[in-house]
Structures are given as structure tokens and as C-alpha cells.
Amino acid sequence: MKGVSWGLIIGVTVGVVIGVLLATSALFCIRFRKKRAQIGSSSSRRASTIPIRVNGVDACTIVSDSTTGQESPRVLENLDVNGGSLWLEGPRRKNVVSVSGIPKYPYKDLQKATSNFTTVIGQGAFGPVYKAQMSTGETVAVKVLASNSKQGEKEFQTEVLLLGRLHHRNLVNLVGYCAEKGEHMLIYVYMTNGSLASHLYNEKYEPLKWDLRINIALDVARGLEYLHDGAVPPVVHRDIKSHNILLDKSMNARVADFGLSREEMVSHHASNIRGTFGYLDPEYVSSRSFTTKSDVYSFGVLLFELIAGRNPQQGLMEYVELAAINAEVNEGWEEIADARLDGSYDTNELHDMARLAYRCINRMSRKRPSMRDAVQTLSRIVKGRHSKRRRRSRQFFPVTIEDGSTDRQSHRRQDSFDSLSDLPDV
Numbered sequence: 001m002k003g004v005s006w007g008l009i010i011g012v013t014v015g016v017v018i019g020v021l022l023a024t025s026a027l028f029c030i031r032f033r034k035k036r037a038q039i040g041s042s043s044s045r046r047a048s049t050i051p052i053r054v055n056g057v058d059a060c061t062i063v064s065d066s067t068t069g070q071e072s073p074r075v076l077e078n079l080d081v082n083g084g085s086l087w088l089e090g091p092r093r094k095n096v097v098s099v100s101g102i103p104k105y106p107y108k109d110l111q112k113a114t115s116n117f118t119t120v121i122g123q124g125a126f127g128p129v130y131k132a133q134m135s136t137g138e139t140v141a142v143k144v145l146a147s148n149s150k151q152g153e154k155e156f157q158t159e160v161l162l163l164g165r166l167h168h169r170n171l172v173n174l175v176g177y178c179a180e181k182g183e184h185m186l187i188y189v190y191m192t193n194g195s196l197a198s199h200l201y202n203e204k205y206e207p208l209k210w211d212l213r214i215n216i217a218l219d220v221a222r223g224l225e226y227l228h229d230g231a232v233p234p235v236v237h238r239d240i241k242s243h244n245i246l247l248d249k250s251m252n253a254r255v256a257d258f259g260l261s262r263e264e265m266v267s268h269h270a271s272n273i274r275g276t277f278g279y280l281d282p283e284y285v286s287s288r289s290f291t292t293k294s295d296v297y298s299f300g301v302l303l304f305e306l307i308a309g310r311n312p313q314q315g316l317m318e319y320v321e322l323a324a325i326n327a328e329v330n331e332g333w334e335e336i337a338d339a340r341l342d343g344s345y346d347t348n349e350l351h352d353m354a355r356l357a358y359r360c361i362n363r364m365s366r367k368r369p370s371m372r373d374a375v376q377t378l379s380r381i382v383k384g385r386h387s388k389r390r391r392r393s394r395q396f397f398p399v400t401i402e403d404g405s406t407d408r409q410s411h412r413r414q415d416s417f418d419s420l421s422d423l424p425d426v
């Protein structure tokens with residue numbers, strides 16, 4: 001009996017232990033699978049919201065941005081998940097010959113779409129830019145390269161091929177081209193709200209709000225980060241300035257004029273130095289060698305433009321150097337804040353952005369941050385702003401929900417709604 005009961009006890013114990021082990025491992029397997037599925041779906045979601053397409057000759061790889069980008073709630077305009085332009089997709093593409101993925105448009109179509117090239121929207125160093133209404137109903141911008149260009153057909157095609165490989169939501173993507181009747185034209189996504197320069201300096205526009213200025217800075221940083229770290233081979237922009245930052249209908253900023261052969265520029269700059277004075281890296285001027293850090297320098301100038309609402313031709317940098325004297329102990333940068341902001345900005349954010357800008361314009365290129373660092377700093381500023389607002393909204397909502405009947409409280413509710421207007425979707 002004793003033997004039987006010991007055997008029974010041991011049998012039951014072993015059975016229970018094996019049962020528990022089996023149950024635990026089954027549970028572990030289920031949880032592991034779930035987790036993997038979650039990671040899979042979140043990374044594919046991430047890749048689809050923040051596409052960076054790095055194209056080799058035939059390959060197209062999606063890699064992610066250095067930040068998630070969830071802090072930027074603004075709407076993407078005309079973009080599919082791969083950063084390509086939706087208007088070119090699908091059945092609408094009829095009548096368009098596509099060579100190596102970049103559609104080639106007949107001259108007569110563009111002539112018609114621009115009312116015989118009468119719809120000028122701008123004039124750049126490469127030539128005039130026209131607004132074009134395509135028969136598909138889409139609006140595009142057509143850049144006609146100056147006819148004094150020495151570029152041959154083959155070089156132009158090569159350039160189109162290179163440009164066509166660069167796709168990012170913060171770049172003014174090339175969506176087509178035309179090479180006919182001795183004319184060379186590049187067709188771009190149309191940017192409804194024009195250039196950043198016009199919003200900063202043209203009185204006809206409302207002053208840009210502080211939050212929007214930071215969002216624009218982050219958009220530009222992301223576009224440049226892609227050119228420097230995401231594109232293969234890396235692309236140095238060489239002419240970052242507020243005229244080359246364009247805004248779409250939702251005020252998302254995109255970098256324009258990248259990757260164009262600078263040899264083709266109608267020279268309005270002295271002694272072979274390419275770029276725009278005031279934005280030029282002093283190290284490049286002395287060494288004549290342009291690097292990604294030269295773009296970082298120009299980006300720093302652009303950040304100061306956003307802060308101060310004045311450009312290098314209006315003495316921006318002298319202004320900055322004076323303010324920098326007092327800025328060491330977290331003071332002083334307010335002195336240069338754009339008067340059109342009317343004091344409506346967060347002082348800490350302004351200091352953080354100015355400090356980043358000042359690092360970017362360091363005379364020694366090796367001491368400047370990379371664009372990846374700049375993206376991370378600006379993302380932190382934007383994230384900080386959102387969490388501050390979330391905290392503030394948590395303070396306000398319980399009061400208004402519990403007892404929203406008094407005037408004072410309904411005012412507060414209104415205030416909290418106003419300040420939440422640009423919270424990201426969560």
C-alpha cells in the first residue's frame with residue numbers, strides 16, 4: 001500500500017510538472033507569435049508612413065527614417081506609400097511613355113497644359129517654371145531648362161534617371177520629363193503654397209506660426225537626411241535656402257532643386273563658387289570642396305531664417321553673431337525672434353532650435369552635426385511640445401467633463417481645444 005501510494009504520488013507529481021511545462025511553453029509560443037505579428041505590422045506601418053526609397057539600378061529598397069515621424073500629423077499630398085506620385089499611377093497614365101520608370105511627356109501635351117507656356121509661376125537659375133493643368137485633371141510644375149544649356153540629350157537622360165530615383169515625402173519629387181524640339185523640361189509635383197521665402201518675406205501672407213516653423217524645419221531636415229544618408233549614392237544639395245523649400249497644400253515642406261547638375265546653372269555667382277551667397281559654407285569657399293556638412297551649414301542659416309524672419313541679405317548672420325554673445329546661458333536668442341511672431345513662441349523651443357542652428361553654422365565642418373542628428377533634435381522638440389499639450393489637456397478635461405456648466409469652465413474648454421488643434425492622431 002505504502003509502495004503504491006509513493007508510486008502514485010511520484011506519478012501524479014511528474015504528470016503535473018509535465019502538464020505545467022507543456023502549458024507554459026504553449027502560452028509562451030502563443031505570446032511570441034502575437035508579438036512577432038505586432039512587430040511585423042508596426043514596422044510595415046512605419047515603412048509605409050515614412051518611406052525612404054533607396055534605389056540601386058534595378059533595386060528598390062524601403063528603409064526607414066531615423067525617427068518615426070509620428071509627431072508630424074499633417075497630411076501627405078499626392079504621395080503613395082512608396083513616396084511616388086499617385087497622379088501618375090493607374091489608368092490615368094495613358095498617352096505617357098515611361099522610360100526606366102520616369103514618364104516622358106510629349107511636348108504638345110505640356111504646351112497645351114501650360115496654355116502655350118504662358119502660366120509662369122517662377123523664374124530660377126535653370127529657367128522659367130510653369131504651372132500646368134494636365135488633361136487628367138492633375139496640376140504639376142514644369143521647369144523648362146534654359147536653352148543655352150550645354151547639356152546633351154544623353155546627359156539629360158542620365159540626370160533624369162538619377163533624379164527619378166530620389167523619392168521622399170520631403171522632396172519635391174520628379175514625376176516626369178520632356179526632351180523634344182531641343183527643349184529639356186522637368187515635371188514636378190505641384191506645391192500649392194509656393195516657397196518658404198514668400199511666406200517669410202511677403203506681406204501678403206499671414207505670418208507663419210511658431211509651431212509651423214518647427215514642423216517645416218523638421219521636414220527639411222528629413223528631406224536632407226534622406227539625400228545624405230538614404231540615397232545611393234548620397235546626394236549633396238548644394239543650394240539650401242528658403243527659396244528652395246516649397247510648401248504643399250497642408251503646409252508640409254519639401255526640398256526642391258536637388259540633384260540638378262550645377263554646371264548648368266546660369267552663372268550669377270562669381271568665380272566658380274556655386275550656391276547662394278549668405279548660405280555658403282565658409283570652408284567650401286576656401287577649400288572649394290563641397291560636402292554634406294556644407295548642406296548642414298546652409299540648413300543652419302535656414303533655421304535662423306525661420307527664427308528671425310530675415311534672410312542673409314538682410315544682415316541675418318551679423319544679427320545672429322551679436323545674439324550669440326548673450327546666448328551662452330540659455331538667454332539671448334529671443335532677441336532675434338521674428339517680430340511677426342508677436343511673442344507667440346515657446347522660449348525653450350526657440351532656444352533649442354537656435355542652439356542647433358548655431359552648431360550647424362560652426363566654421364569647422366567637423367564640429368557641425370549630421371542631418372541625422374538635426375532630425376533627432378528637432379523631433380525631440382516636436383515630441384516635447386506634444387507631450388506638454390497632452391499633459392495640459394489631461395489637466396483641463398476632467399474639470400470640463402465633470403462640471404462644464406459655468407462660463408469660466410466653458411472658456412477653459414475652448415482654450416484647451418485651441419491648443420490641441422494640431423495634436424497628432426493617437
Ligand SMILES: Nc1ncnc2c1ncn2[C@@H]1O[C@H](COP(=O)(O)OP(=O)(O)OP(=O)(O)O)[C@@H](O)[C@H]1O
Nearest residue numbers: 121122123124125126129141188189190191195243
Ligand atoms: N514644384 C513646384 N510647385 C510650385 N511652384 C514651384 C515649383 N517649383 C518651382 N516653383 C516656383 O518657381 C520658382 C522658381 O523655382 P526654381 O527652383 O527654378 O528657382 P529658385 O529656387 O527660386 O532659384 P534658384 O534656381 O536660383 O535656386 C520658385 O521660387 C517657386 O515659387
